[in-house]
Amino acid sequence: xxxxxxxxxxxxxxxxxxxxxxxxxxxxxxxxxxxxxxxxxxxxxxxxxxxxxxxxxxxxxxxxxxxxxxxxxxxxxxxxxxxxxxxxxxxxxxxxxxxxxxxxxxxxxxxxxxxxxxxxxxxxxxxxxxxxxxxxxxxxxxxxxxxxxxxxxxxxxxxxxxxxxxxxxxxxxxxxxxxxxxxxxxxxxxxxxxxxxxxxxxxxx
Amino acid sequence: xxxxxxxxxxxxxxxxxxxxxxxxxxxxxxxxxxxxxxxxxxxxxxxxxxxxxxxxxxxxxxxxxxxxxxxxxxxxxxxxxxxxxxxxxxxxxxxxxxxxxxxxxxxxxxxxxxxxxxxxxxxxxxxxxxxxxxxxxxxxxxxxxxxxxxxxxxxxxxxxxxxxxxxxxxxxxxxxxxxxxxxxxxxxxxxxxxxxxxxxxxxxx
Amino acid sequence: xxxxxxxxxxxxxxxxxxxxxxxxxxxxxxxxxxxxxxxxxxxxxxxxxxxxxxxxxxxxxxxxxxxxxxxxxxxxxxxxxxxxxxxxxxxxxxxxxxxxxxxxxxxxxxxxxxxxxxxxxxxxxxxxxxxxxxxxxxxxxxxxxxxxxxxxxxxxxxxxxxxxxxxxxxxxxxxxxxxxxxxxxxxxxxxxxxxxxxxxxxxxx
Numbered sequence: 183x184x185x186x187x188x189x190x191x192x193x194x195x196x197x198x199x200x201x202x203x204x205x206x207x208x209x210x211x212x213x214x215x216x217x218x219x220x221x222x223x224x225x226x227x228x229x230x231x232x233x234x235x236x237x238x239x240x241x242x243x244x245x246x247x248x249x250x251x252x253x254x255x256x257x258x259x260x261x262x263x264x265x266x267x268x269x270x271x272x273x274x275x276x277x278x279x280x281x282x283x284x285x286x287x288x289x290x291x292x293x294x295x296x297x298x299x300x301x302x303x304x305x306x307x308x309x310x311x312x313x314x315x316x317x318x319x320x321x322x323x324x325x326x327x328x329x330x331x332x333x334x335x336x337x338x339x340x341x342x343x344x345x346x347x348x349x350x351x352x353x354x355x356x357x358x359x360x361x362x363x364x365x366x367x368x369x370x371x372x373x374x375x376x377x378x379x380x381x382x383x384x385x386x387x
Numbered sequence: 388x389x390x391x392x393x394x395x396x397x398x399x400x401x402x403x404x405x406x407x408x409x410x411x412x413x414x415x416x417x418x419x420x421x422x423x424x425x426x427x428x429x430x431x432x433x434x435x436x437x438x439x440x441x442x443x444x445x446x447x448x449x450x451x452x453x454x455x456x457x458x459x460x461x462x463x464x465x466x467x468x469x470x471x472x473x474x475x476x477x478x479x480x481x482x483x484x485x486x487x488x489x490x491x492x493x494x495x496x497x498x499x500x501x502x503x504x505x506x507x508x509x510x511x512x513x514x515x516x517x518x519x520x521x522x523x524x525x526x527x528x529x530x531x532x533x534x535x536x537x538x539x540x541x542x543x544x545x546x547x548x549x550x551x552x553x554x555x556x557x558x559x560x561x562x563x564x565x566x567x568x569x570x571x572x573x574x575x576x577x578x579x580x581x582x583x584x585x586x587x588x589x590x591x592x
Numbered sequence: 593x594x595x596x597x598x599x600x601x602x603x604x605x606x607x608x609x610x611x612x613x614x615x616x617x618x619x620x621x622x623x624x625x626x627x628x629x630x631x632x633x634x635x636x637x638x639x640x641x642x643x644x645x646x647x648x649x650x651x652x653x654x655x656x657x658x659x660x661x662x663x664x665x666x667x668x669x670x671x672x673x674x675x676x677x678x679x680x681x682x683x684x685x686x687x688x689x690x691x692x693x694x695x696x697x698x699x700x701x702x703x704x705x706x707x708x709x710x711x712x713x714x715x716x717x718x719x720x721x722x723x724x725x726x727x728x729x730x731x732x733x734x735x736x737x738x739x740x741x742x743x744x745x746x747x748x749x750x751x752x753x754x755x756x757x758x759x760x761x762x763x764x765x766x767x768x769x770x771x772x773x774x775x776x777x778x779x780x781x782x783x784x785x786x787x788x789x790x791x792x793x794x795x796x797x
Contacts (some may be wrong), residue, residue, distance in 0.1 A: 248589035283548040343693040352557035352762035356564070359766070384658035453794035488753040557762035561769070 191254030193246060195315050201239045201267045202311035208232040208274045209304035213297045215278055216289045226278040236271035240264050259382050266375040267311075270304070273368035280364060284357040292341050296334055296365045303330040303372040310379050320383045327376040334369035338362050396459030398451060400520050406444045406472045407516035413437040413479045414509035418502045420483055421494045431483040441476035445469045464587050471580040472516075475509070478573035485569060489562040497546050501539055501570045508535040508577040515584050525588045532581040539574035543567050601664030603656060605725050611649045611677045612721035618642040618684045619714035623707045625688055626699045636688040646681035650674050669792050676785040677721075680714070683778035690774060694767040702751050706744055706775045713740045713782040720789050730793045737786040744779035748772050 208229060215225045243264040247253065253260055277297075281289070289297075310323035341362050349355050413434060420430045448469040452458065458465055482502075486494070494502075515528035546567050554560050618639060625635045653674040657663065663670055687707075691699070699707075720733035751772050759765050 244586070245589060248586055279544065283544060284551055285548075339689065339693060343695075346694055346763065346767065350763075352766065353551065353560060355763060355766060356557065356560060357551070381654070381658055384655055449791070450794060453791055484749065488749060489756055490753075558756065558760075558765060561762065561765060562756070 194243065194254050194260060197239060197243045197246070198263060198267070198311050198314065201236065201243070201264065202308045204232055204236050204239060205267055205270050206304045206308045208236070208271050209297075209301045212274050212278055213294075213301050215281075216294045216297045219288055222278075222282060226282050229275050229278045233271050233275040236268050240268040255382050256385060259378055259385075262378045263375065263382075266371065266378050267307070270307070270368060270371040270375060273364060273371050274300070276364050277361065277368065280357075280361050284361070286357065286361070292337060293361065293365065296337055296362075296369070299330050299334045299337075300365070300368050300372070303327050303369055306330070307372060307375055310376075314379075314382070317383060317386055320379055324376040324380050327372050331369045331373040334366055338366040399448065399459050399465060402444060402448045402451070403468065403472070403516050403519065406441060406448070406469065407513045409437055409441050409444060410472055410475050411509045411513045413441070413476050414506045417479050417483055418499075418506050420486075421499045421502045424493055427483075427487060431487050434480050434483045438476050438480040441473050445473040460587050460591060464583055464590075467583045468580065468587075471576065471583050472512070474576040475512070475573060475580060478569060478576050479505070481569050482566065482573065485566055489566070491562065491566070497542060498566065498570060501542055501567075501574070504535050504539045504542075505570070505573050505577070508532050508574055511535070512577060512580055515581075519584075519587070522588060522591055525584055529581040529585050532577050536574045536578040539571055543571040604653065604664050604670060607649060607653045607656070608673065608677070608721050608724065611646065611653070611674065612718045614642055614645050614649060615677055615681050616714045616718045618646070618681050619711045622684050622688055623704075623711050625691075626704045626707045629698055632688075632692060636692050639685050639688045643681050643685035646678050650678040665792050665796060669788055669795075672788045673785065673792075676781065676788050677717070680717070680778060680781040680785060683774060683781050684710070686774050687771065687778065690771050694771070696767065696771070702747060703771065703775060706747055706772075706779070709740050709744045709747075710775070710778050710782070713737050713779055716740070717782060717785055720786075724789075724792070727793060727796055730789055734786040734790050737782050741779045741783040744776055748776040
């Protein structure tokens with residue numbers, strides 16, 4: 183069944199697409215941040231602005247939801263999708279912020295690998311959100327996001343185990359434990375988004 | 388549009404007012420706790436009792452909600468407001484509890500500053516909850532709460548960065564990182580309450 | 593009032609019973625893991641499989657919920673109960689995982705005591721879920737779960753205070769703080785389940 187394309191529904195889809203594009207922008211800027219690791223204060227500021235833009239879009243979607251009687255899909259799913267996309271962007275910003283606050287000299291190769299996985303998950307979210315109008319191919323994107331989350335989770339667990347086995351400086355342990363934890367949280371939040379999208383698909387199939 | 392004042396609705400408003408008054412009580416007692424930092428075990432016990440009172444009020448609101456067919460505003464918002472107010476009080480209690488468990492000798496001036504911001508946010512929540520019946524002036528209180536949260540967030544980020552730059556004792560780093568984190572969480576939870584109140588306003592405007 | 597026993601409702605109850613049995617299995621295997629503390633990699637793998645089974649059951653319940661029009665109790669409570677049971681199992685798996693990742697040599701007696709409390713809470717959840725069809729005796733199970741959570745909370749707070757007073761190795765502090773925190777989170781998640789069950793009882797009483 184096709185979702186009804188009311189002008190009002192169209193507004194929701196456009197806002198979600200903007201939020202997903204913003205999320206992809208944030209993820210790829212975090213990858214640039216990690217890979218170059220130069221002029222990082224300035225790069226982190228750009229990511230902070232993406233986070234603020236995400237807040238603004240979420241606020242717009244929730245406001246529209248509260249003022250709208252007929253919505254293109256379930257109200258609770260619209261709310262969950264808006265806050266879910268926002269949570270991913272918040273997690274991305276938290277990682278760049280902690281890298282600077284902790285004065286990390288350089289990212290580890292595994293952190294870059296996790297950021298790369300996050301970018302793939304963000305790309306899949308973008309494809310899924312841009313396919314919401316047609317409800318087409320969404321399950322494939324969701325499965326891919328979950329596979330990426332499982333990989334990130336495995337890398338993170340290995341990294342934590344390795345960190346405690348290798349690093350003797352407790353302050354460094356505290357810093358890296360938090361950074362890896364927040365990086366993993368970012369992909370966890372992508373999986374939350376995939377779960378909401380799955381729920382929309384099942385209800386409207 | 389005015390919210391309908393059923394006797395039943397009146398019960399809800401009274402319980403929310405009690406929960407908000409209790410929250411303000413908790414925040415101000417935490418400020419006394421920080422400022423005096425004397426007889427802290429006894430002061431923490433008083434805050435623990437406020438937390439238990441908050442649990443009791445939340446339980447009463449949720450119970451009434453489950454037994455009530457017609458509610459003064461959306462069921463999901465009543466539930467979110469009750470648990471939101473409770474989460475603020477839980478966060479306040481967690482801060483005083485950790486100060487004692489970690490045997491902190493004295494709060495830093497910045498921690499007192501953050502507690503002061505929390506008290507302002509609590510006062511605004513109280514004003515907002517006491518204005519729910521009339522739905523009047525609520526947006527102003529919500530904006531102020533969000534501004535206070537942004538300030539607390541900035542202070543907290545600066546403090547974390549400063550802590551890692553200055554403190555060489557890792558155990559002290561662990562303790563203060565948790566205390567500042569929980570203090571920031573308390574103002575985050577105030578912002579969550581502001582978001583619920585905004586949603587009530589938009590739906591009933 | 594009795595919950596209507598539609599064939600569809602029956603499916604939900606059966607899935608919840610399977611999820612609760614799986615949770616009990618996970619809790620008791622964690623207790624075996626702690627008590628024997630031998631061949632722990634293999635035991636942790638068995639707990640990981642229980643966690644995956646829990647994911648599968650949750651996915652099945654949520655999928656069924658999205659495809660079902662008439663449900664045996666409120667949709668939001670079905671969703672909350674499914675994710676609540678899953679969160680307990682996730683917390684259990686996280687504890688065993690961290691014991692291995694942190695290369696903990698042996699559990700403390702207090703950790704075994706907390707795991708024992710968790711098993712009791714899991715048993716009460718199982719009894720409550722198996723009584724959902726008749727809605728009988730549920731409140732008693734819920735009260736017992738909350739009492740167990742209060743005990744776990746007290747032990748955990750005492751342990752954290754004791755840990756910071758006694759342990760001089762900061763890396764050990766980081767590890768044990770996380771393990772005790774995750775163990776406490778597991779009983780907190782049991783209390784969340786009790787709250788959902790209470791809500792079902794009140795609405796259908």
